[in-house]
Amino acid sequence: MGIDTPATRNLFPVEDSIAELGQLATTAGAEIVGTVTQKLDSPSPSHYLGKGKLHELGDLVLAEEATVVFFDDELSPTQQRNLEAALKVKVLDRTALILDIFARRAATREGQLQVELAQHEYLLPRLAGQWSHLERLGGGIGTRGPGETQLETDRRLIRTRIERLKRDLEAVRRHRSLHRRRRAVRGVPVVALVGYTNAGKSTLLNAMAKATVLTEDKVFATLDPTTRRIKLPSQREVLLTDTVGFIQKLPTHLVAAFRATLEELAEADLLLHVVDISHARAS
Ligand SMILES: Nc1nc2c(ncn2[C@@H]2O[C@H](COP(=O)(O)OP(=O)(O)OP(=O)(O)O)[C@@H](O)[C@H]2O)c(=O)[nH]1
Ligand SMILES: [Mg+2]
Known part of the structure; x- marks a missing residue:
């Protein structure tokens, strides 16, 4: 609809x-x-x-x-x-x-943290009437303060979880930026593949790096960035990074949650935009 x-x-x-x-x-x-x-x-x-x-x-x-x-x-x-x-x-x-697709696709700890954060932020204002979603959270029994309703307890648990996830992601982000700095010191330029989901980014990475990243005729096959070192015909070495694809009307919670991943893009030396030429709007 x-x-x-x-x-x-x-x-x-x-x-x-x-x-x-x-x-x-x-x-x-x-x-x-x-x-x-x-x-x-x-x-x-x-x-x-x-x-x-x-x-x-x-x-x-x-x-x-x-x-x-x-x-x-x-x-x-x-x-x-x-x-x-x-x-x-x-x-x-x-x-x-x-969010549901992302949750199924997240393979790394970072990907899972990012998706869980986005899910909780989406869930928080929608809590009333969504009890079934909360079963996973568990641990609610016995932690309820005096005079709190179940809803208030659930909200509090989710807020606590959100804070925790943000802290964990912050740690991941720091780790990544250290990593990037080390790469920069070694002077290997980074080329990031960007573009719409299902455009063929991973296929291109596989072809150029002789890698075996998952490629599929489905949206969001790739969630977590993968980096491979390749040698250009000029013998120059570059790092080629495959990234999560774009989509129209991307949920704002996801944009925020995927900041750590998107930072990879901000620091790339070259963004290579991959376009599906068979798409009606490709030109
Ligand atoms: N015909 C044709 N199909 C291609 C080409 N490149 C990729 N495909 C197919 O397009 C589909 C999507 O390719 P992927 O490489 O998974 O696309 P992606 O951009 O990584 O997509 P996400 O990770 O899902 O965002 C797969 O079924 C590929 O086999 C191409 O040059 N020609
Ligand atoms: Mg891909």
Whole structure:
């Protein structure tokens, strides 16, 4: 489900955006049975889409026996709650979907820390009615202070966890910057491969470095940066870094959480932009 608003029309048309949402959903394991879009001046604060469209969507959910509806933007906690109440199925927004894919893909400790931080920050304002998500946190029993409700306790636990994750990530960041400084001293230039997700960055790294990084026709196959030393035809050595791909409407929590990874880019000597030439908007 997506909406077509004047604010996004020229930047990222709803057809492209909804196609990408479908690709994200498929990557996460869903099967698409239908899509609905609506032209609106701006999203409705209560339900994101209009009343009539909501009915149409509800009918489609019933007819197709859908179990989840994906929304193409980040929903406010209120919109999400209202939509779940109206549609009586699970409602996931673009952010939750991307977070879910990232959570499955994170392979290194740093990647996992970054994803967990983003998940907790997304979850915090949406806590009411999301009890099932909290089971993983565990350890809640017996730590509740006097007079606190379960919700307050959960919020406190999550805030504590967020602080902890930020500290751990800070340590990772310091370690990385030391690493980079050492590389700089040795004078080996860094070339970073950047570009849209699924554009072919890892394939290019593999070809140039004779490496075996995972490549797949799925979005976000790569989350953690990989660096390989290669020799150019001129015999000059450079470090080639493969990075996480970009996507439209990237959740702000993820941008912040992936700062450590993105810092690699800021300090590269050359950014090599990889573009999928078969993409409609490649030119
Ligand atoms: N036909 C064709 N397919 C390619 C080319 N380069 C990559 N692919 C395919 O495109 C898909 C995505 O390639 P990846 O290298 O995983 O892309 P990526 O940019 O690393 O993607 P993420 O890590 O998911 O962001 C894979 O199925 C590749 O086999 C190419 O030059 N031609
Ligand atoms: Mg890749």
